[in-house]
Amino acid sequence: MELQNLEAFCVVYEEGSISKAAKKLFMSQQGLSKAIIKLEKEFSKPLFTRSNKGVVPTDYARALYPKASRLSAILNSIEDDSSLPEREELHIAATSGFLMSVGLEFINEFERDHSTIELRLEECSDQRVAEQVDSGSAEVGFMAGPIDYEKYRGELFLRLRHVAVISERDTLARKESLTWKDLDDEAIALMSRSHAPYDLILSQMLKEGAAPKRLIETSEGYLGFDLASKNQAICISTDLHASKWARGDVRIIPIYDDYYSWDVSLITCRREKPGNAAQSFIDYALQWIKQHRNERFTWEHTVDCP
Known part of the structure; x- marks a missing residue:
């Protein structure tokens, strides 16, 4: 549903006339009529009937108007509020099962404290994580080892048995x-x-x-x-x-192995310095796992993580 059509419905309802509403909206009468017809198809209900004095709202339109008016006002206030900060999108690529491991609160806590940054986290294979970090389409990755430290900066995030x-x-x-x-x-x-x-x-x-x-x-x-x-x-x-x-x-x-464990590292590409949003997330992630490792990621046979 288009916001413009919802606004058109509200103005037609308030003016009781297609012609008056069209003038107020700086639209042609034909264009406004098409917007109302489109809404009627979306709702599968008639919204107005014609009369000698203009248009008369149906019972459905009378029930719809208070909700539509309120929703239209809310959406317009969001679009018009220049005081709202622009949000920067940060793309993160993570090894399969990562989000189920840390939980959705890992993302929610960061976005709650960093309102201008929106995380877009994609789970995929380690191979795909490396490809995305290499190409720059993801600024931060979570990848199982081994890590090529000539290509990536790496911080151990989880060490699993x-x-x-x-x-x-x-x-x-x-x-x-x-x-x-x-x-x-x-x-x-x-x-x-x-x-x-x-x-x-x-x-x-x-x-x-x-x-x-x-x-x-x-x-x-x-x-x-x-x-x-x-x-x-x-x-x-x-x-x-x-x-x-x-x-x-x-x-x-x-399985006791003297050679290696299943390590997941937070990585960034060495060719590029992390942007401000990426660095904020890196600092948060490393602090978060430090605080939660013992309570959430430790079992009888878990390998100690430095």
């Missing part, structure tokens, strides 16, 4: 912890190769002499959790994601 989500019917579910070697010749569900940890996990398995019997690449973690609950695969995930979203008769077992 790898875990295996296993059906309780699987014999491995009896173990208190696992190594990659334990997963030799098993069906493994893993986030796809467009996500950074994919190659590292497979290379660590090979270093320890393990290879999947079957490798199932997923675009998101839910499929892996579902396969684990059905005893069709072992899902490799993180302590954070598994503790929140794994369901069914499964066990979440830590």
Whole structure:
């Protein structure tokens, strides 16, 4: 619905005449009539009937007018208020599952304290995060490691422990912890190769002499959790994601790895200095995670984060 048409309805209602309303709105009578007809089609109700003295509002129009008048006034006040500050849009690219990890309040708290900045956060693969930060279409990214520090400035944001989500019917579910070697010749569900940890996990398995019997690449973690609950695969995930979203008769077992954890870093491109909005967000994000890490992102087997 166009605001201009709603305003036209209100003026016709107040003037009781198409011709008088057209003059007041500096419109042709034909153009004004078309606007009213368009509104009537949108509402699927007639708004006026013609009389010798002009137009008469229908019962529906009489009920509509107070609401339309109030809405029109509110929208006009917003458009006309030059005191409202312009909002700057800040584009952020984040690895899949990021927003579910930190929660919507992470965004809401920032925008509440920074009213002139509007965040546009897009979740995608780590590969896509890198592409967007490289191209400048996103000023800030959240990407799983490894990070190329020659290309990016990076600040560690989350450090997570790898875990295996296993059906309780699987014999491995009896173990208190696992190594990659334990997963030799098993069906493994893993986030796809467009996500950074994919190659590292497979290379660590090979270093320890393990290879999947079957490798199932997923675009998101839910499929892996579902396969684990059905005893069709072992899902490799993180302590954070598994503790929140794994369901069914499964066990979440830590995988102890001396070489690396599942790290998510806040990155910016080294070629460009962050703008004011980006720097405000970076400062906020690093302070926010420092305050919330222990209360929201720590489990029995979570890796300490400096």
